[in-house]
Amino acid sequence: MIIFKRLFVIVMIGFLLLPTLLVSASNNQSASGGQDGQRSGSYAEKTEVVYATLDANGNQTGMYVVNSFIIEEPGLIEDFGPYKRVKNLTDLQDIDVKGDRITFAASDEPFYYQGYLEEKPLPWVIDIFYYFNGQLVSPEEIIGKDGELELKIETKKNEAAVGGFFENYMLQITIPFRTEVFSDIQAEDGLMASAGENKQVTFTVLPEKEEQLVVTADVTGFEMESIEMTAVPSSLAIDQPDTDDMTDDMKSLSGATAGVHEGVRELHQGLVTLDDGIRNLHKGSADYQEGIQGLDEGTADVIEGSKSIDDALKSLSESVTDQTIHVDMSELEDLQNGLTHIAGGLKEVEQALADLKVAYAEAYQVLDQSIQTIPEGQISETDIHQLYASGADPDVLDQLIANYEAAQTVKGTYNRVNEAFESVEPALNHIIESIREIRINLEQMAEQLGNSLEEMTVQDSMGQLQEVIQTLSTNYQSFHQGLIEYTNGIHSLSAAYTDLHNGINTLKNGSNELSSGAADLKRGTAKLADSTNDLPDQIKNEMYAMIHEYDKSDYEPVSFVSSKNQNVASVQFVMKTESMKQDEIDEEETIQTKEVEGFWDRLLDLFK
Missing domain, CATH: 1.20.1330 (f41 fragment of flagellin, N-terminal domain)
Incomplete structure (x- = not known):
């Protein structure tokens, strides 16, 4: 009896599966034949949005690309990329992947698909460091703790990347801060703004620049939302300013x-x-x-x-x-000579x-x-x-x-x-005049004494002498x-x-x-x-040199995924770190769910 039941179940399963298999084979043949027979289409332009996930320290953990196409001619479209797997975001049809060739059928509506990449380097190397109370720590160590935080983000060129994105793209980094966790937020080179009840700090890194960005804050029960980074072409044309007044x-x-x-x-x-x-x-x-x-x-x-x-x-x-x-x-003669000698000395002083x-x-x-x-x-x-x-x-x-x-x-x-x-010259004149008067008096005295000696004789009267x-x-x-x-x-x-x-x-x-x-x-x-x-x-x-340095309006976009891709209108990058939160205990009652029985389970139960 048991054997009979088992044989009956097998026969019934085969009977039920046969139509399904036939229909599936017919559909597959029809789809395959339709795709092989469909004519080629074309697209006017495509855009790539590169999404990358990073860990708390900035290390790359995952990447996928959302490709969008503006269809010019409906039909089979070819795209290229070393995707590990792809996902149709437009309709339910399958996308054919052979090596790096991606083929899909598109109507005249825009078409979107997502491709997952591995080991594709970003144009930027991003390092995130956490200093807590002055010590370099891993972010896991400080979750839930109180203290002083210094968050340092370093950006530099990734030499392994190609495409000229580092040289032509502007990188914007946005850091969210919950006000119940962070206070006294300081960012010297960042732009601080309110986001509802919370705060966010935004930094801008210009093309070809490597930066070190720093934010400090006081922390109560450390938790942190994801840090978001976007990169877009710095394609704003800068007009030449009127420098006439300045010049x-x-x-x-x-x-x-x-x-x-x-x-x-x-x-x-x-x-x-x-x-x-x-x-x-x-x-x-x-x-x-x-x-x-x-x-x-x-x-x-x-x-x-x-x-x-x-x-x-x-x-x-x-x-x-x-x-x-x-x-x-002779004494009188010596006197006369002495007077004459003094007068001569004074005359020399006068001349000097x-x-x-x-x-x-x-x-x-x-x-x-x-x-x-x-x-x-x-x-x-x-x-x-x-x-x-x-x-x-x-x-x-x-x-x-x-x-x-x-x-x-x-x-x-x-x-x-x-x-x-000014008083020196009058003083010199006064001194010279005084010396001159003294000298003249001495000369006159010597002369008078000499005349007296010449005229005097022994017979002269003593009264006269x-x-x-x-x-x-x-x-x-x-x-x-x-x-x-x-x-x-x-x-x-x-x-x-x-x-x-x-x-x-x-x-x-x-x-x-x-x-x-x-x-x-x-x-x-x-x-x-x-x-x-x-x-x-x-x-x-x-x-003009500065304007030329930052004016990237002549930049021609190229595909980040593959150099084979054509008509690339733009490539954008969106990078996001993982959030860091305390483990929360769910106080709600745990609901045990039982897997719902399927049709085959119910069918087999009939024969138990």
């Missing part, structure tokens, strides 16, 4: 720079003249200082000699008063001071003329900021400003001490007191002039440095003027 401004800047250089050149010439004048002033001042110090050092001998003469006259006067008959005439006055006047005139060549005009802070904003070498501009300020300081210092310079000697002694005492005051003045002048000469020496050193700095400044402004001379043309050329 006019640049021409003004170029002219101003040339004017600055011309002013600096004149400043340098003036400073060179100033430096020469100060050098001459320093040399004359050194000679004057040496002379005044020598004169000061000799005043002690002059005072001592004058005192000896004064003492001798006093002694002689007393002797004559005592009516001493025997007078040593006169020469010094002439030299000082010439040096002072040169100094004054040189100082006056320093321009009075003030450079405003606005002018200085414009110079720095012009793109000129900052080091040259720093030196320019420093030397400008030094020149103004020198001129201001000179104006403050100029009164002291006494009168002459007493008058001479009295007058010489006054002269001696004046000589003491004069030497005291010489000593004070020598001490004071030492400070003045030290100041002139410092001025000389500063003038030399200023002149050298002005020479460097002139070279710098010459370089600046040369570099800005054709600045308008340089800006235009740089602008």
Whole structure:
């Protein structure tokens, strides 16, 4: 009985399957014959949208391509691609796959199919790093944790990819942040926007650029949605901007720079003249200082000699008063010679001071003329900021400003001490005049004494001699007191002039440095003027080069899947990382479902 049942089941199954098999064979034959007999079609254009899945670190895990066709002529269409499998997205007919040749029948409506690729490299290498509380970690380690997150995304060219996509495509990276998980989101180079209650940060990577993108945030219970990346051709044509106004401004800047250089050149010439004048002033001042110090050092001998003469006259006067008959005439002759010698020394001092006055006047005139060549005009802070904003070498501009300020300081210092310079020549005139008066008095005294000695005889009366000697002694005492005051003045002048000469020496050193700095400044402004001379043309050329670099409007799309594909209108890339979420416990009741019995199961149950 059991055997009979089994035979009956087998017969019934064969009976039921026979019509189905016959119909299927008939349909297959009909479909095959129809496809083989169908004429070829054509398409106007095709587009490829490449979808890639990435893990949390940016590694590629899967890829498929959705191909769409605008049909021009219905019929059999051929496409190419190393797909592992394909899926018809338009209708239920099968797609024929032989190697990398894809064949399908299309009507006049757009046709879509999906193909799965393996080991096809993307044009970009994308690396995603997670730093949690300052430590590099894997994303799985921090799911559910609290802390400070630094998300770093690095994009660079994939040398294994072909097609010129890296050079012509703009990559956009969008990172979603749930506000209940992330706070204090910071992205220096990203564009932050609200997406409902949440936030998202978008970065744009231009063609041919490799970037490192960073986002930081505070995290509570780390979870993260998928990071999405899209790449499309950077095909926006960029119009040439109107640069007339800007180039006019640049021409003004170029002219101003040339004017600055011309002013600096004149400043340098003036400073060179100033430096020469100060050098001459320093040399004359050194000679004057040496002379005044020598004169000061000799005043002690002059005072001592004058005192000896004064003492001798006093002694002689007393002797004559005592009516001493025997007078040593040789002492009077020595007195005359001493007076003549002192007068001669004073005459040399007088001449030296006169020469010094002439030299000082010439040096002072040169100094004054040189100082006056320093321009009075003030450079405003606005002018200085414009110079720095012009793109000129900052080091040259720093030196320019420093030397400008030094020149103004020198001129201001000179104006403050100029009164002291002007008072030197009148002081020299007063000293020279005083020395001249003393010298003339000494010469007259010596001459009078000589005349008296020539006319005097032994028979001359003692009264006359006494009168002459007493008058001479009295007058010489006054002269001696004046000589003491004069030497005291010489000593004070020598001490004071030492400070003045030290100041002139410092001025000389500063003038030399200023002149050298002005020479460097002139070279710098010459370089600046040369570099800005054709600045308008340089800006235009740089602008056109930049526009050409980012204008990809002449890019001709090629297939990402196969170089055999034709009429490619566009290729787009959509990449998405896996999301990272905490495991959730489903608190709902688990429903146990039993597999629904099919027709054959129910049929077999009849015979059990």
